[in-house]
Amino acid sequence: MTEHKKIAPDHSFQSTMTLEDLPPADTVRWVTARKAVVVNAVRSGLISLEDACRRYALSVEEFVGWQTLLDQHGVSALRVTRVHQFRKTR
Numbered sequence: 001m002t003e004h005k006k007i008a009p010d011h012s013f014q015s016t017m018t019l020e021d022l023p024p025a026d027t028v029r030w031v032t033a034r035k036a037v038v039v040n041a042v043r044s045g046l047i048s049l050e051d052a053c054r055r056y057a058l059s060v061e062e063f064v065g066w067q068t069l070l071d072q073h074g075v076s077a078l079r080v081t082r083v084h085q086f087r088k089t090r
Helices: 034-045 049-056 062-074 080-086
Strands: none
Touching: 034 049, 034 062, 049 062
C-alpha cells in the first residue's frame, strides 16, 4: 500500500504526493518540475533532506539553492539558463 502525505499548498503541483511521484533515482536531466517536486517532497516530509541528497547525488547546498530560488522567484527560477538572473552577485 502506498502512503500518501499532504504537501504544502502549491497550486502548480498535486495536493498529495507519493514516492512514485518522485523522479527516478538515476535522474540526470533536472528540469524545473523535477527540482520543484523534490523540494516539495522534502518539505512535506515524504523524503528527508538527507535521503533526497543521497538518492539524487545532490549536495545540501545545491538543494538549498533550489529551495531558495523556488521560494523567492518561483518555478521558472529553477531553469539552468535563468539561474544567473536570480542569484545575488557577491
